[in-house]
Amino acid sequence: MLFAVRMLLLSVHFVVASLINLMIGLCRPFNPDNTRLCARVYALPALKILGVRVVTDTALLRDHARPAVIVGNHLSNYDLFVFGCVVPARTVSLGKKSLKWLPLFGQIYWLAGNVLLDRGNAHAAKRAMTSLTQTMHERDLSIWVFAEGTRSHGRGLAPFKKGAFQMAINAGVPIVPICGSQYVNHWKLNRWHSGTIYLRALPPIPTTGLTLQDMPALMASCHASMAECIAELDRQAVQAAQA
Structure with a gap:
């Protein structure tokens, strides 16, 4: 019963928040x-509705030197609410071009200045990424990327796609990893307190002086450090659930 009430309230909130964000x-x-x-408008009330407590250790993300490429782990559609509470200033994200045509949300995503890529057109996507590396410096922007390219649904950190790391190397900007516990494995939305989610930012990884030949090692290092951090956050989530 509580789960159904939460989903109803969340749906109403999403519509109201979307109208505010559209304005x-x-x-x-x-x-x-x-x-x-816009992320805050979506996230903060939603977390209250879901009965979720988010414990953050994200000062390194909040205070990072711009521009940078922010790399997070992608768990589910609820990431909009979970990670939305820690999106730093002057940060946009990468998304599929098809998002633009989602009613209301797609238009908000576009108007918010996020970058839409046509992943079905490799040449156009590459051209857009090249342009973006210049824009990051010109407009003092950071780019948020879910480097796995798809949702993991709690199955662990999937292999990374190259785009985020290629962009960071070409722009000569650091990578800032942000890790979240795999909340879809631990929370119970039919309970008054659904669970605790842990978010932690890791120290920036510099790319100055690196070339594309260094990219595989960079990806492997980032993946290993994030996987280790996520495993630790998961242990904290389990302990919190058992307390």
């Missing part, structure tokens, strides 16, 4: 801080 986008289209504001 933000229309009043200040493509402002580089729209994504942070």
